Amino acid sequence: MKNILALTAVIFMTACSGGVTRSVTSLPDISSTQAKTYVTRCGGCHAVPHPQRLSFQGWKNVLPVMEQRMRERSMTVLSHADKQAILAYLKTHSR
Numbered sequence: 841m842k843n844i845l846a847l848t849a850v851i852f853m854t855a856c857s858g859g860v861t862r863s864v865t866s867l868p869d870i871s872s873t874q875a876k877t878y879v880t881r882c883g884g885c886h887a888v889p890h891p892q893r894l895s896f897q898g899w900k901n902v903l904p905v906m907e908q909r910m911r912e913r914s915m916t917v918l919s920h921a922d923k924q925a926i927l928a929y930l931k932t933h934s935r
């Protein structure tokens with residue numbers, strides 16, 4: 841009985857991870873250059889959000905806000921190439 845409860849808890853937690861990936865390995869196409877850019881640039885302040893969390897339009901809205909957050913923290917803002925890679929990655933894998 842205890843085991844069944846524990847198992848239920850695991851399934852429950854997995855289902856409720858809220859789209860924020862707990863481990864980077866669960867991102868799609870993780871070995872691609874685009875994914876690596878995404879993980880490096882978007883995992884610095886919070887867990888890397890799963891691309892399925894938003895629509896592509898949603899990502900396009902979020903990106904300028906994140907660039908503003910980077911500026912606030914005196915971090916290097918996204919280069920044009922970084923932004924292109926991240927947008928291409930999110931476009932392919934967004935919902």
Ligand code: HEC
Binds near residue numbers: 881886909
């Ligand atoms: C400089 C730190 C920083 C970096 C780097 C960063 N973020 Fe964020 N992110 C934040 C903060 C702070 C929040 C909390 C919401 C806010 O302040 O806008 C946040 C929130 C979010 C959210 C949740 C927004 C919501 O309304 O639910 C998403 C999605 C997100 N970030 C995506 C990204 C992506 C994609 C990147 C890479 C381009 C990125 N973040 C890089 C600081 C950062």
